Amino acid sequence: MHSEGLNNAINSTTVVDVLIARVAFAGIFQVPSQYVNRKENSPPGLSLGEARIGQNHCFIIFFIFDAISFFTSLVFVGVHTSVVVIQSKEKKQLMVVINKIMWLACMLVLVAYLALSFVVVGDEWWLAIGVTINIG
Template sequence: MHVESLNNAINSSTVVAILIASVAFAAIFNVPGQYVDSPSDISPGVSPGQARIAAKLPFMIFVVFDSIALFISLAVVVVQTSVVVIQRKAKKQMMAVINKLMWLACVLISVAFLALSYVVVGKDERWLANLITGIGTVIMVSTLGTLCYWVIVNHIEASKLRSIRRSSMTSGSRSLPTPYTSDTEILNNEHKKLYAV
């Protein structure tokens, strides 16, 4: 992967991490149903400033997953703004780890949203929350499944290329991996393919 592409990917993931952190931070303070603020509305066991839906399980799931997504995104931002990586291989490794963390943050923020949708639609419109959950699950699973597929294919192709290079260097004779392609063509095609990190 070219250094310029790596730098673009790092910059893009920094922007995405900041956006996820902003959304996660804002979501926790814009809770549906608002907060208990009037002294006359406070029931026993409830404190002023507490969310009205705080005792519901979907809200608890929302708070936990939203908080984890927030802290993962902030950690990514801190790493990317603090660590300067010069070497290409180290940049690729850092980008691979950061990408996986961003996948996790996206999944967590999605689960948080889906959990909160069950609170927002209420008991009578539960079918709507189920529909949203189904649509969101299909989209996230297919997206992450496709990305995982490309990561695995990329690693398999990279290991094949390394073994071809090793075998051609050790044998001394330039054996062709397939009847129609040479080592030079394989190396040139390496820069034309899609990289998944």
């Protein structure tokens, strides 16, 4: 791979990593749920400001996978910015690793949103999987 093509690949994967980080970041703050806003109306065990779905196992899976995807993407955005000064052979090797981890981050986001769709649609597993496949 020539250095111009390698630099284009680096730029492209940087954009993709930023987009993955953006999706993961938005997912954490756009969670579909009601929040406890009054102590007298709150279910037992929930505190003020806590999401009502916060104790749901699928929501916990969503949160963990989404956070891992977010931080993985952010780390590799930082790595991409430092790749510019590395020699061409090492860039190629690093790009192979970065591409694999970028795909891992994509899969983590997919699993996170599948888990969240189970929270939203409840016991209708076929609907949750169908929606996730159409999004992915």
